[in-house]
Amino acid sequence: MGTVAILGAGTMGETLLSGLIRSGRPAGDLVVTARRPERADALAAQYGVRALSNTEAAQTADTLVLVVKPQDMGLLVDEIRDHVSPGNLVVSLAAGIPTAWLESRLPDGVAVVRVMPNTPALVDQGMAAVSAGRSADAAHLEEASELLRSCGRVVQVAEKHQDAVTAISGSGPAYIFYVVEAMIEAGVVLGLPRPTATELVVQTLFGAATMMRETGQHPTVLREQVTSPGGTTAAALRQLDDHKVRAAFITAMEAAANRSHELASGHE
Numbered sequence: 233m234g235t236v237a238i239l240g241a242g243t244m245g246e247t248l249l250s251g252l253i254r255s256g257r258p259a260g261d262l263v264v265t266a267r268r269p270e271r272a273d274a275l276a277a278q279y280g281v282r283a284l285s286n287t288e289a290a291q292t293a294d295t296l297v298l299v300v301k302p303q304d305m306g307l308l309v310d311e312i313r314d315h316v317s318p319g320n321l322v323v324s325l326a327a328g329i330p331t332a333w334l335e336s337r338l339p340d341g342v343a344v345v346r347v348m349p350n351t352p353a354l355v356d357q358g359m360a361a362v363s364a365g366r367s368a369d370a371a372h373l374e375e376a377s378e379l380l381r382s383c384g385r386v387v388q389v390a391e392k393h394q395d396a397v398t399a400i401s402g403s404g405p406a407y408i409f410y411v412v413e414a415m416i417e418a419g420v421v422l423g424l425p426r427p428t429a430t431e432l433v434v435q436t437l438f439g440a441a442t443m444m445r446e447t448g449q450h451p452t453v454l455r456e457q458v459t460s461p462g463g464t465t466a467a468a469l470r471q472l473d474d475h476k477v478r479a480a481f482i483t484a485m486e487a488a489a490n491r492s493h494e495l496a497s498g499h500e
């Protein structure tokens with residue numbers, strides 16, 4: 233695959249970088265950039281990769297992974313445009329930014345793949361969705377997928393679904409952490425020591441996730457197995473329904489998808 237440059241190695245960029253290293257990608261084939269030189273230098277020291285400027289990275293690498301915030305993408309693309317050629321693959325991990333906008337700012341024929349990853353990639357349990365731009369063929373899509381498979385699972389989606397993907401799996405870990413926080417707080421309210429409440433909740437979440445993965449059963453079936461007639465779970469679930477928690481989740485994810493769409497404004 234040649235040299236891979238991660239342009240804008242913040243939280244998500246470092247997550248991908250660490251996954252590539254864990255999967256055995258030679259550090260010598262990896263390049264990082266950041267706005268602050270000290271950030272890029274710290275990553276270079278920690279992972280043994282090269283810290284370069286954006287233009288040097290674009291001149292050096294075969295695959296350019298753009299991981300700056302959507303609002304910073306314009307400046308970055310302006311900076312690298314003259315150093316990108318149709319031999320390069322450009323992979324964007326930014327929420328909201330359409331491939332058509334990147335293609336319009338890059339030289340003709342440059343292949344662009346849009347990806348929505350998530351942070352569990354840090355523990356090789358990432359979920360990423362990839363979509364091909366106009367000039368990207370199956371080989372480009374496979375190359376981008378291979379990058380993301382270094383730290384989790386990958387699906388292909390039509391680009392029109394990327395706002396929904398962002399709302400569900402891109403932002404998804406945050407909703408789960410939010411639920412976990414609430415359950416730990418409930419344990420503390422009920423008198424449990426905080427470390428005990430934390431262990432109970434985290435293992436319960438891990439167990440429930442593993443059950444869904446390993447049994448392949450629908451979550452409704454698994455939930456019903458826990459819900460004894462007239463029992464404790466039914467009493468709790470009734471409260472969640474009364475407080476419209478299911479509806480709140482749906483509304484929240486609609487807001488995330490709408491925000492992803494908004495982030496594209498000015499990038500049409």
Ligand SMILES: NC(=O)C1=CN([C@@H]2O[C@H](COP(=O)(O)OP(=O)(O)OC[C@H]3O[C@@H](n4cnc5c(N)ncnc54)[C@H](OP(=O)(O)O)[C@@H]3O)[C@@H](O)[C@H]2O)C=CC1
Pocket residue numbers: 239240241242243244245265266267268269271286299300301302304307308325326327348349350351402403
């Ligand atoms: N965090 C997440 O869970 C996910 C994030 N994403 C996407 O990933 C992207 C980055 O998000 P995240 O990692 O959270 O944000 P961060 O702020 O952690 O990282 C952004 C990085 O971009 C760098 N940067 C900004 N401008 C430039 C520039 N002109 N040249 C080089 N580097 C630059 C910053 O450098 P410095 O540190 O020096 O300021 C920083 O390291 C976003 O587009 C987001 O939509 C997608 C899925 C999940």
Ligand SMILES: O=C(O)[C@@H]1CCC=N1
Pocket residue numbers: 327398402403
């Ligand atoms: O919050 C955000 O905008 C980014 C995109 C998905 C997860 N984090």
